[in-house]
Amino acid sequence: MIPALQTRALTIGYRRHGKAQxxxxxxxxAVAPGELVSLLGRNGAGKSTLLRTxxxxxxxxxxxxxIRGQDAARLSAYDLARAVGVLLTERLAFAAMPAxxxxxxxxxxHTGWSGSLSQGDRTxxxxxxxAVGAQHLAQRDMAELSDGERQRIMIARALAQRPAVLxxxxxxxxxxxxxxxxxxxxxxxLAREQNVAIILSSHDLDLSLRLSDTVxxxxxxxxxxHGAPEDLLSGTALSAAFSSNAIDFxxxxxxxxxxxxxxxxVFVSATGAERDLLRTVLEREGYGLTDEPNRxxxxxxxxxxGWTLRTTQGTSGGSSYADLAHTVRSLDENPVx
Amino acid sequence: MSLEHHEFGLRPEVILGLCAALLxxxxxxxxxxxxxxxxxxxxxxxxxxxxxxxxxxxDIILGIRLPRALTACLAGAALGVAGLQMQTLLRNPLADxxxxxxxxxxxxxxxxxxxxxxxxxxxxxxxxxxxxxxxxVVGAATLGGLLVLVPTLAIAxxxxxxxxxLIFGLMVGYAISAFVTVLIAGAAPxxxxxxxxxxxxxxxxxxxxxxxxxxxxxxxxLGIGLLSIKQLNALLLGENxxxxxxxxxxxxxxxxxxxxxxxxxxxxxxxxxxxxxxIAIPHxxxxxxxxxxxxxxxxxxxxxxxxxxxxxxxISLLPGQFGVLPLNAITALIGAPIVLLVILRSxxxxxxx
Numbered sequence: 001m002i003p004a005l006q007t008r009a010l011t012i013g014y015r016r017h018g019k020a021q022x023x024x025x026x027x028x029x030a031v032a033p034g035e036l037v038s039l040l041g042r043n044g045a046g047k048s049t050l051l052r053t054x055x056x057x058x059x060x061x062x063x064x065x066x067i068r069g070q071d072a073a074r075l076s077a078y079d080l081a082r083a084v085g086v087l088l089t090e091r092l093a094f095a096a097m098p099a100x101x102x103x104x105x106x107x108x109x110h111t112g113w114s115g116s117l118s119q120g121d122r123t124x125x126x127x128x129x130x131a132v133g134a135q136h137l138a139q140r141d142m143a144e145l146s147d148g149e150r151q152r153i154m155i156a157r158a159l160a161q162r163p164a165v166l167x168x169x170x171x172x173x174x175x176x177x178x179x180x181x182x183x184x185x186x187x188x189x190l191a192r193e194q195n196v197a198i199i200l201s202s203h204d205l206d207l208s209l210r211l212s213d214t215v216x217x218x219x220x221x222x223x224x225x226h227g228a229p230e231d232l233l234s235g236t237a238l239s240a241a242f243s244s245n246a247i248d249f250x251x252x253x254x255x256x257x258x259x260x261x262x263x264x265x266v267f268v269s270a271t272g273a274e275r276d277l278l279r280t281v282l283e284r285e286g287y288g289l290t291d292e293p294n295r296x297x298x299x300x301x302x303x304x305x306g307w308t309l310r311t312t313q314g315t316s317g318g319s320s321y322a323d324l325a326h327t328v329r330s331l332d333e334n335p336v337x
Numbered sequence: 338m339s340l341e342h343h344e345f346g347l348r349p350e351v352i353l354g355l356c357a358a359l360l361x362x363x364x365x366x367x368x369x370x371x372x373x374x375x376x377x378x379x380x381x382x383x384x385x386x387x388x389x390x391x392x393x394x395x396d397i398i399l400g401i402r403l404p405r406a407l408t409a410c411l412a413g414a415a416l417g418v419a420g421l422q423m424q425t426l427l428r429n430p431l432a433d434x435x436x437x438x439x440x441x442x443x444x445x446x447x448x449x450x451x452x453x454x455x456x457x458x459x460x461x462x463x464x465x466x467x468x469x470x471x472x473x474v475v476g477a478a479t480l481g482g483l484l485v486l487v488p489t490l491a492i493a494x495x496x497x498x499x500x501x502x503l504i505f506g507l508m509v510g511y512a513i514s515a516f517v518t519v520l521i522a523g524a525a526p527x528x529x530x531x532x533x534x535x536x537x538x539x540x541x542x543x544x545x546x547x548x549x550x551x552x553x554x555x556x557x558x559l560g561i562g563l564l565s566i567k568q569l570n571a572l573l574l575g576e577n578x579x580x581x582x583x584x585x586x587x588x589x590x591x592x593x594x595x596x597x598x599x600x601x602x603x604x605x606x607x608x609x610x611x612x613x614x615x616i617a618i619p620h621x622x623x624x625x626x627x628x629x630x631x632x633x634x635x636x637x638x639x640x641x642x643x644x645x646x647x648x649x650x651x652i653s654l655l656p657g658q659f660g661v662l663p664l665n666a667i668t669a670l671i672g673a674p675i676v677l678l679v680i681l682r683s684x685x686x687x688x689x690x
Contacts, residue, residue, distance in 0.1 A: 055581065081583030088577055093428075097573070097629050108571050109583035115567030115632075161582065 002069040003030040004164040004197035005054065010063035012046065012053045020061045023049050024224055027063070029216070031199060033164065036191040038208035038229075039201040041218030041241065047201040048089070050224075051167050054199065055086050068164050081109035085158030087151070087168040094142035099153045102142055103129055106160030128159035131190055148179030152186070159194065168200040172207075180204060184211050205242070206254050209233065217241055257283075263297075265290035270302035278302065281321050285328045298331070300324070349626050349633050353640065356625075360410075360644045367406040367647050371654060373397055401541070406647060408543040408551065412608050413618065413646025415555045415600040417638040418562040420615030421622075422597045425569050425631070426590065427490070429499040430679055433615025434601035436503060437489055438510025439482040440612070441517070443598075443605035444536075446481025448517045450474050471550030471606075478602035479595075485509050486594050537663035538609040540650050551607055558600035561592060562635050569593075569631040612665055613672020614649075618642040620679050645671065 007029045013022040023046035031037055039047050052058040054065055056072050065072040067083045075083065085106070094102075106128065107121045117125070129138055132152040137145060145153065151171055158166055171187065172180040184207040191198045191213075199216075202208050208215060209229040217225045217232055219241040225232065232238050239249040242256070250257045263286040268278050278300055279289055290296055298311040306319035309327055316327055369380045375394050382388050383398035390396075420433035434440050450473060489509065493502045521532050535542075543551065568589050571579040576586045604611060622637040623629060649667040656662060 057577070057580065077580075077585055078583040081581065084581070086578075086581040088581075090575065090577065092574060092578075096623070096627055101630060102574075105571060105574065106582065108567070111567070113564070113567065115570065 001032060003066070004033045004035070004068060005029075005031045005199070006066040006069070007054070008064050008066065010053070010065060011061040012049050012058075013061050014049075015061070022061055024218065024222060025062070027224055029224075029226060031165070031197040031214070033197055034192050034195045035197050035213045036188055036211065037197070037199040037214045037216055038212040039199060039216045039218070040203075040205065040208055041201075042220075045218040045222070047218065048169055050218075051086075051169050051199065051201060054165075055084055055167050056080055057086075078109040081161055081163075083164050085161045085163035085166050087154055087158060087166070087171055089169045089173060091174070094150070097142050098139055099134065099142055099145065099149075100125070100129070100138040102153055103138075103156045103160050106157035109161060124162065125160050128156040129153075131159055131194055132156045132186060146179070147174045148176070148183060151175065151183060155187075155190075159190075159196070164197060166196055166198045166200075168198065170201050170203070172202055172204055181207065184208075187211075205238075205249075205256075209238075209254050260286055262286060262288045264288075265292075265296050267291070267293045267296035267299040268302075269299065274302045277321060278307070278324070281325050282328065285325060287328070349628070352625060353633070353637055356637070356640045356644060360640055360647070363644055363647045363651070364406055364410070367409070367651055368398060368402045370651065371397065371402055404543055404545055404548055405540050405650065407548060408540040408608065409646040409650040410643035411551055411555045412540060412604045412611065413614060413642035413644070413649075414639040415558060415604050415642070416611060416614040416646070417618030417622075417642030418559055418635065419597040419600040421619040421631075421634060421638050422562060422569070422593045423486075423615070424619055425572050426593050426597075427493050427499070427502060428572075428575060429493075429502060430620070431499075431503055431616060431676065432506075433613075434482065434597065434605075435610065435612040435615055436510075437506030438485040438508075438513060439598060439601045440605050440610040441510040441513040442481035442483070442485035443478035443602040444481070444610055445484070445513050445517050445520075446477035446479070446602065447474055447606050448520050449481075450477040452520060471547050472554075474606045475550060475554055475599075475603045478606040479599045480602075482598035482602045482605075483594060485513065486598055490590060490594060535609045536665075538611040538665040538668070539661075540608055540646070540664065541661070543607050547607055551603055554603040555600060558596045558603070559639060561596035562639075565589070565592065566631045566635050569635070573629055608664075610665070611668055613668045613676070614642065614646060616679075617668075617672035617675040618645055620675055621645065 007027045010027040010029075011022050011025040012027070013020060013024070015021070039050065041047050049058065053060050056065070067075065067080070072080060072084075103125050104117060104121075107117060107125065108115070110121065111117060129135055132155050134149070134152045134156055137149055137153060142150060142153065155166070155168070155171070168187070172183050175183060184204070187198055187200065188211045190196065209232075212229055214226060215229050215232050217237055219225060219237060225237045225241075233251055233254070239251075242249045246259055247256045248259050249255075266282050266287045266289060268275060268282070268289055270278055282289065282300070287297070293299065298309060301308045301310065303317070306317060307324050308315060308317040309324065311331070318324060318327065368384065369375070369377060375397065379388065379394040380398060383395050384403070388395040416434065419439075423432040423434065423437065424430055426432075485506070489502060489506045492505050496502065521529065524532065568579075568584055571582055571584045572589070579589075580586045601615070618641055619634065619638050622634050622641050625641070626633050626637055628634065649664060649671060652667050653662045653664050
């Protein structure tokens with residue numbers, strides 16, 4: 001199968017005063033039709049530069065990009081637009097324009113000089129709107145839509161170009177939490193249903209790692225590590241790329257943990273969700289969990305009514321997690337009676 | 338579904354038709370009304386060629402009123418389309434040839450040609466200009482307009498702030514106007530007076546000979562506008578998106594700048610620097626049709642431009658036998674409130690784009 005997008009010895013970066021400054025070099029990547037790729041990395045790592053180079057809005061320093069097996073540099077502007085759709089990070093001030101009209105603009109590379117749409121074009125536009133689940137927005141004015149709705153319409157516009165590859169630069173930026181999840185779920189579905197390769201950059205580690213087929217991770221040494229999310233999770237790549245003195249990437253939580261100097265350790269007698277909740281309360285107060293009762297400063301026991309805290313001095317109990325946090329916080333000054 | 342329905346339930350094609358009908362009526366009024374009262378029957382006879390040359394009504398109608406009305410239509414359509422092109426290209430609702438100094442650049446071109454050719458400014462302004470001279474002056478005015486527009490667009494590409502671009506254009510315009518004033522300062526008093534009159538703007542000084550230059554030049558500029566409707570629509574999303582959809586943005590910028598300068602330059606060369614129409618006309622079209630789709634906006638701007646310029650021309654004749662009002666004062670009185678409305682009505686601010 002011909003990959004939707006492929007890079008050959010691609011080196012990306014900028015030329016300043018005739019000097020090449022490479023951000024990433026020797027990239028040999030391939031994305032199959034229907035594959036969802038998340039591009040992860042810190043700000044300034046070169047995510048946007050890579051996407052711009054793949055979209056041909058910036059020339060590579062070296063190497064080439066192949067779209068459906070064809071060298072992107074040799075495609076005409078229209079052919080490129082029929083192969084690659086993009087979503088940019090720039091926020092647009094939309095003039096009075098119904099969402100449908102905006103999606104119709106995506107037919108630009110397929111229409112003649114007058115830009116008038118055939119019945120076939122209209123069908124494709126309607127399909128693109130349906131594919132992003134925005135039928136109910138079609139007649140609304142762009143100026144009235146929420147950020148998430150606009151992003152959907154802009155993606156439908158890119159889809160109406162009928163591209164092999166969608167390049168989305170931070171499609172979930174500006175979106176609120178639920179809109180982020182919806183956007184990711186929609187893209188996950190879209191890639192498979194439309195058999196289009198999607199490459200997106202994101203700062204949403206959790207969603208990217210859960211829903212992508214492949215992760216491209218730019219680490220601190222400016223290397224691009226790629227693989228299935230689970231492959232990256234099981235290695236040290238993710239924590240190496242994102243961890244610092246203050247935070248640590250947690251494999252089980254697929255998220256960050258704040259590192260702080262531990263005041264001590266606690267033996268917790270609880271299971272499942274209750275244990276998790278007790279752990280986060282105690283972590284916040286500066287205590288880690290231990291399985292060794294001997295090393296513990298105190299112990300916490302989950303009970304039917306709530307919790308019981310036992311120190312060498314005595315026992316106290318309560319029903320809410322707020323009470324527990326309060327009791328732990330006051331342990332230093334007033335040991336439990 | 339091609340074009341959106343209007344809120345009053347009227348199809349946009351119908352509104353455009355009504356505007357065109359109104360334009361024809363206004364055109365008739367512009368021919369029938371003037372400082373000399375001429376009965377309607379004579380007006381029709383003159384237009385239909387029933388009156389002999391030399392008959393005073395014939396000379397007034399065919400020699401003065403008809404070319405004046407046609408010039409107003411052409412100038413309004415030209416300035417409206419030039420304004421629309423610049424607003425879309427710069428993604429700036431307040432851009433127009435006058436504000437961004439294109440008109441000043443065109444004045445500079447006119448002044449330089451007039452001074453270089455050695456002919457007295459007065460002769461030129463008193464419509465002693467021949468056919469080939471006309472093309473030279475239009476060419477110089479267009480180049481003068483480009484001289485301002487090119488750096489302004491370069492600034493616009495580098496600085497994303499629409500306000501900065503506007504102020505840049507305004508300042509360049511002022512600087513060039515000042516330079517033109519210095520150039521002209523040495524002229525004889527009666528020439529200066531004529532230059533000042535030209536600066537007020539007028540559709541009256543254009544003869545049939547000059548119309549032979551004005552018509553093809555403006556037809557070319559409007560033709561480019563009509564043929565680039567698809568490209569203008571792509572630019573609604575900004576140059577980066579337009580490029581991603583297959584538009585050759587560099588070529589489009591060149592063509593649009595060229596045709597906007599040509600339109601504004603030709604009008605300025607023959608009618609003087611006319612302000613506000615370039616902003617007011619496209620916004621009137623947007624407000625009337627409630628759309629930013631250039632498939633409607635370009636034809637609507639042409640029709641409304643002709644209509645508004647004719648109205649301004651008619652209003653300038655209001656004093657009757659006591660002379661005419663300066664055209665620029667009328668266009669400012671029409672245009673300034675529209676510009677203010679644009680600023681006040683945009684909820685997120687004009688410069689959010």
